[in-house]
Amino acid sequence: MAPGHQRCMYCGDNQGTDIDHFEPKSLAPVRTFEWLNHLLACAYCNSNQKRNAFPRSEGDGSPLLVDPTLQDPLDHLRLVLPLCTYKGLTPQGEACIDVFGLNSRGVLVHGRRTAYATAKQSVELWHIATDRGQHSKAAEVARVAWDRPLADVLAGMFHQSGHPAAELLFSGEEETLGLLRDPALRGAFLARA
Template structure:
């Protein structure tokens, strides 16, 4: 998971979302609001294309799931489930892009809360996942830094899905190669090629790996985190390379 910035919706879509929310709020009981929200969302064809377009623009990589970062984002997930808070069914700030597995296969109706009733899952448009999760790069596994981080690991199976773990390990190797290639072509003055390397690197699945690499290279314990991989750390600390890659982030 990586930090994401929410974009603005077209005004006509915002107007429709507000209209549907008012229809839900007008219902006399909580159960009636839930039923109305469910029925309205089932017939959401008028707003779905605009929502998906905006979420895809925000998504990590090229239209990747905002939770696992690997699979194609195909579903509009309600971060706070609509069965729990029907009035947020058409709340743009409650919509995230998810793959079908993270949405239906993992999260479903699960929405863990802490003792004070606050969400334990991390909404990457509101919180920086780096504050809650640390990726052990050579292993491709996450360590929880907070209860919120642990909830994300558990609910989305971030460490229990072998395809994710292996994918992150491979992405680490691929990212190192991209950094080397960027340095090589930049030194030769091939700046268009360098920009293409950056574009492709950020469009790949599992960009949480490259985000973690740059983040950890600034950590006080960076030498320990990259023990045995000093060449990677040297590249990540190269000011010109950092500017070239992070200006695209």
């Protein structure tokens, strides 16, 4: 869920210091030692937010949390860029927002706002460095952008720049949208993701 380096798979903000059992041991003891049931999480999401929460669909009993080993979180969650909050696109997305407090934890929303401003600066710096022929500097800008906390904001920006309503999603930020759509910039940044 979090494209950043060694970040929590749920919030993307903190360092992934814990191994979370995606399906809790208390509910599925047989999966305790399955590798695909182990996800990198921060202590806060693992111990304070998720704990043993594992909502299931009333219809078929399938898990309602997004399993990032099997699913693309962008299919279930959309980052509303001006607000830096998430909108659930599916019941799984809604469950993730609720269980992990993705919109109710002020520190995450504030962090995403900062990450959004920083990501815009990164694509601008990449463009400037490339125009000046400073290709190693441009590569370093892309690398650093993905290693920051809340790299999900950068991933959301690239994802939404290709959306049919991108002009509306980036209203007032046409320059940023143009950069995000630049094939060379996309190639440089998305190769690092």
